Amino acid sequence: MARSAPSPASSPGLGRKRTAAPAPSPPTPRRYCSISDVMRRSLPVDAPPPVARAREAIYNSILCDVCGSGEREEELLLCDGCDLGRHIFCLRPIVARVPTGPWLCPDCAPPVKPIKRFPMKQTKIIDFFRIQKDDQDAETAKCRLSQDAKKRRKRSLVMQKKRRRILPFVPTEDKARRLKQMASLATALTSSETDFSNELTYMPGMAPRSSNQARLEEGGMQVLTKEDKETIELCRTMQQRGECPPLLVVFDSREGFTVQADADIKDMTFIAEYTGDVDYLENRANDDCDCIMTLLLTAEPSKRLVICPDKRGNISRFINGINNHTPDGKKRQNVKCVRYDIDGESHVLLVACRDIACGEKLYYDYNGYEHAYPTHHFL
Incomplete structure (x- = not known):
């Protein structure tokens, strides 16, 4: 049977009438602005994103x-x-x-971590500082100290002022008090995760010992006299026996670890040698360590050396610097930092620059040679 055509009622689409398309709207007129308005509203090429x-x-x-x-x-x-x-x-x-x-x-x-006090036990102190006991050397050192004192008394005041020789420190005779002094230093070193070292160390990957040549110092370096060299050697020998300078390391909430005299110290007394790892200055350009010390200033920047006591060091790293931007800060200085040529190598020695009373904190002009370290916030 043939299919019948659909009726208009059954197919709504067939009954819809065609209508004319709406007339297009007129184009929006374009707005123009001056180049000055464009430059005023636009951001610079290098402007950051929003x-x-x-x-x-x-x-x-x-x-x-x-x-x-x-x-x-x-x-x-x-x-x-x-x-x-x-x-x-x-x-x-x-x-x-x-x-x-x-x-x-x-x-x-x-x-x-709270500061853990180092035990005041003689055996632990001896092991920590690697002390070598020798009673015969101790008696010899005492005789040497008394002889030096007699010689100083015989000299006239004018002669003493003229010579200005370095004096050996006088250790505390009371063994219990000396044990307390050494325990305070051991506490500071262990809290700072620093090993004790009383000499310059040359580690693999850093500056070799051959690079430490005092003759390369720009402008020259003063040579340590024979008498002063003997004094330094005497002090080193005493320290190897556990006879240390009369110093205490104490913690201050504002300054951190500080060093104070535990007995009266005379002017020109040897305090310590600044020790630590020797490295090239350019290797420590971005180092945050706040106790790096200049060792050698050469004309060629790539050969300049510094002492870094962040891994190995002694009491010198805890002696605070002065605020060398103010007169009051400079008045605090009682220790001077001097670089000497000792046997052709550069060494940094800390020496009392005036009489220091018992209980007085030790201060020196930290890296005062360059005047480049920011000390204006030091107390």
């Missing part, structure tokens, strides 16, 4: 969480954990300069 601009605005509004000031932005540290800011001089202990790597505020940093 997210970076928002972050920069937040950083610019950061205030110190301690003092509440936003001034001195170049000395404002930003915590990598909580984004709070703190001035380097508002921290305790004070930070000398802005660290080069990541930094966490005291609230975000791992909890600081």
Whole structure:
């Protein structure tokens, strides 16, 4: 049977009428502006993206969480954990300069381990400082010290001022008190994760000993006299026997570990040699260690040497520097830091530059040769 054609009622599409398309709307007239308006509204080519601009605005509004000031932005540290800011001089202990790597505020940093006191046991002290006992050498040293004292008394005052020889330190005779002095140094070294070393060390991968040539010092270096060299050797021998300078290492909440005299110390007395690992200065350009000491300043920058006591060192790394930007800071100085040519090699010696009373803290002009280290926040 043939299929019948669909009716208009059954197919709505067939009943729809065609309509004419709407007339197109007239084009919107184009608006033109001057080139000055374009330049005024556009951003520079090197402008940061919107997210970076928002972050920069937040950083610019950061205030110190301690003092509440936003001034001195170049000395404002930003915590990598909580984004709070703190001035380097508002921290305790004070930070000398802005660290080069990541930094966490005291609230975000791992909890600081409490200072563990080194046991005041003679056997542990002897092992820690590698003390070598020799009673015969001890008697010889005492005779030598008494002879030096007699010679100094015989000299006239004019002669003493003219010569200005280095004097050997006088160890504390009380063994219990001397044990306390050495235990305080051992406490500071172990808390700083530093091994005791009373001499310069040359480690593989750092500067070799052959690089330490005093003759390369730009402008020359003063040679240690024969008498002063004998004094230094005497002091080294005494220290090997456990007869140390009368010094105590104490912790200060603002300055960290500090050194104070545990007896009266005379002017020109030998305090210590600055010791540690010897390395090239260019290798430590981005080092955050705050106790690096200049050892050799050569005309060629690549050959300049520094002492790094972050792994190995002695009491010298805990002697604080003065604020050499203020008269009051300079008045605190009672120790001078001098580089000497000893047997053709450069050594840094710390010597008392005036009489030091018992209980007085020791201060010196840290890296005073270059005047490049930021000490304006030192106390």
